[in-house]
Amino acid sequence: MYLHLRRICLLLAVTSSSSPALAADAGHGADLAKRWCASCHVVANGQTQASADVPSFAAVARRPDFNPEKLAFFLLDPHPKMPNFPLSRTEAGDIAAYIGSLRP
Numbered sequence: 001m002y003l004h005l006r007r008i009c010l011l012l013a014v015t016s017s018s019s020p021a022l023a024a025d026a027g028h029g030a031d032l033a034k035r036w037c038a039s040c041h042v043v044a045n046g047q048t049q050a051s052a053d054v055p056s057f058a059a060v061a062r063r064p065d066f067n068p069e070k071l072a073f074f075l076l077d078p079h080p081k082m083p084n085f086p087l088s089r090t091e092a093g094d095i096a097a098y099i100g101s102l103r104p
């Protein structure tokens with residue numbers, strides 16, 4: 001009985017986006033990426049305009065060493081060639097989850 005309840009709680013935690021520690025929301029990440037990143041990166045299939053020498057998110061996701069936690073961390077750190085984004089930890093995690101969802 002106790003174990004069963006625990007499992008339900010875990011399920012709720014994973015599916016609810018209001019639980020910031022666990023749940024990264026790839027759908028929200030997609031929205032953020034389209035708003036903040038699409039001027040330079042190809043963020044989604046079918047996007048026709050972006051900077052030529054910037055890796056697409058699909059290409060980032062295909063790398064063998066891709067890791068959503070590392071990526072979220074990278075996004076929180078100011079990047080020399082990228083403008084500084086006002087991303088929260090949760091938002092960085094959501095974007096990383098979205099890029100992870102592009103992995104083949």
Ligand code: HEC
Binds near residue numbers: 033038053054081085
């Ligand atoms: C003003 C243009 C610009 C915007 C906007 C931008 N980027 Fe970038 N991004 C770049 C450039 C240029 C590079 C390549 C940097 C390099 O080669 O050192 C890069 C590199 C990256 C990389 C690393 C790719 C690699 O080679 O490892 C990631 C991940 C990334 N961007 C994610 C994002 C995300 C997520 C956003 C939106 C929150 C974003 N970028 C918005 C210009 C931009």
